[in-house]
Amino acid sequence: MNFLLTEDQLALVDSVTNLLRDKCDPLRVHKIFDTPGDAQFDAELWSALCAMGVPAIMVPEEHDGLGLELVDLAIVAEALGKAVAPVPFLGHALATLAIALGGSDAQQGKWLPRLASGEALATVAFCEGKSGWMPDAWTLSGPSLSGFKTLVPNAAEADLIVVGTADGLALVEKGAAYSCVRIDSADRTRPVDTVTFDGAAADPMPGDAQVVTRLMDAAAVLLAADCFGGADHCVTMSVEYAKLREQYGQPIAGFQGLRYQLVAMALATEPSRGLYWYAAHAWDAMPDKASHAASQAKAHLADTYLQVTRDTVEAHGGIGFTWEHDTHLYMKRAMLNWAWLGSPSRHRLRAADLAGW
């Protein structure tokens, strides 16, 4: 049993974390957040992450990738979540993975090297209606797609959309017949669009239903990892503030009521690290357990993250309720993580079904 990160994995996290420290400080995130008009992403940060090889992590080596595993991608997602990094990682990483898992030779040859380098940007379109995240709710079909997808990350900027259809996954390239409307989403670190397909030319991917399941599970794991990173940061931020802020002539960290609140946040957060690690590792090494673990991780971490962000506001008092503080960046990221791919309730029921209950 070796349930720990390798030296290479620790080095990967270190280099991403250092990059984020240099290029993604809170002031910069606030600046992106506060840019008037539609939410944007930080193009400079994204190209630095691409130069570092982040989108190449799970791309096979023959397509200029690093040929690593979901654990590697997930620990990077944790670092990005910790920094509430305003980059199109989620959609791009999942679209890339979709093609690596289920694309034809031609699709892989055409797209993977460009996606691995970050030269092209891709995203995924899953959800239909209020909560139609899972494949059984997907209605778009045929060689030319018509219908709506919602909460599609960075669709407007994407060169390629991997669309979930009734027939499986299909590729729709920029310039096809679709239009995007940016949602006024709470989380301005990861813009999302509603996409209207109006007879858009689609290139179906040959992969079977198993590929779709693998993709959804990977999505759940990456969200869980982002949640862990964000929640972990919120705990640290709240603890640091409690040591600094003085009332009644002493740091508020000395008051047992607040101390126990901080402990409760840490107790909710830290043990869930093992859960997201397990879900990532199950995806890589124990396929029969992967879906159950992924849904459990997504449900537990999304709930935990959102609650911890609420606790974080409480621990900060008035300043924590302001737009200028970091607290709301995290809460809003947690809100999107909570809804994206389906609510915790839905994932728990999926896990229950998969457990054979």
Place this chain on the structure above:
Amino acid sequence: MELGFGSAFDAFREEVREFIKGHWPPADGNFKSHENERAFVIAAIERGYMHRSIPKAYGGSEQPSDIVKAEIIREELTRARAPSGRIPGNGLVVPTLLEWGTEEQKQKWIAPTLRGDIIWAQGFSEPNAGSDLASLRTRAELSADGSKWIINGQKIWTSHAHKATHMFCLVRTEPDAAKHAGISYILVDIRQPGITVRPLVQMTRQKEFSEVFFDNVEASADMLVGERGKGWNVTRSTLKHERSGIATMTWSLSMFRDLVKLAKEVEYDGAPAIKNPRIREELAAIEGQLLSLTYSTYRATSHDVHDREIGSFQTMPKVYMTELAGRISKLARDIVENDFVDMGGERLKWIERFMISLSMSIAGGTSNIQRNIIAERSLGLPRDKTQGAPA
């Protein structure tokens, strides 16, 4: 990253199974006989399957540390319902003796303790010394000739006192010294005149712990462990061992398996309870917490073995599991409904668990004390000034 044991360990598992098969169940079929249990434990130590970290010189089997092998042995013993060799109090005193005992004390006490010939009770808490343990008042005075200690006072919440032959105690030997500096750690034979054990009935109706009264009880001078007046330091190694709590995870797992079984067999609105969406969802939510505990425990163990820092999780398992056990027993309550009030009925086990899950928030350091420890050691919050010595 690697979970599980790998096929390299299959042969070892087979070896352990063969060994157990040869020794358990006992030939006479008597599972409860102390002699049979003792014989099994001695054979298992001899074979290197039990008390693996204890030197051979003190009756252990002195094996290289290997968490995978240890886990396989534990699993196979559990599967065969064979004696585990673990006696709660004994597990606490041995590490203390190894760390603080004189060579004579180690020679004299450890081997019989490992074999179960001596059963230890813990004598720490007193009526007025609970979470604030260092305020304890049971006193020990050295006889005029310096040959023995005379002990007077009272201990409480002593588990299995009626089964125990000996007690490791904290006593006040330096009445004029400061609170923490006046305490010594001493071993006492509790099968002697002057000891009165009065069982306390728990809310579950069980008699698991007792009050123990000391009236001029004697312990020879060489029963003191560590230096006189340094008992507080000595005991901190005991508490550390008690609180590491790594083994607790398996207990939660088996309680959860029982809960799933219960939800499948109990009917709720005309269908198995497990089909009810609210129960189903809560069950899955509990499983999410359990998986968190399980894999963070594997992570912590792996880090420990590889000499890496475990980080803030180190202080968390006990209170996390306590909260989890409460949540499990509450869902069981929701499933059994009216049977929840009938202590003579078939769901007694779950009524007991509903209560026992509360005892977990008290025994071995209350949940609030655990929270203080998490606050200070894991979050690095400044020390609570009202508490005296560090948690």
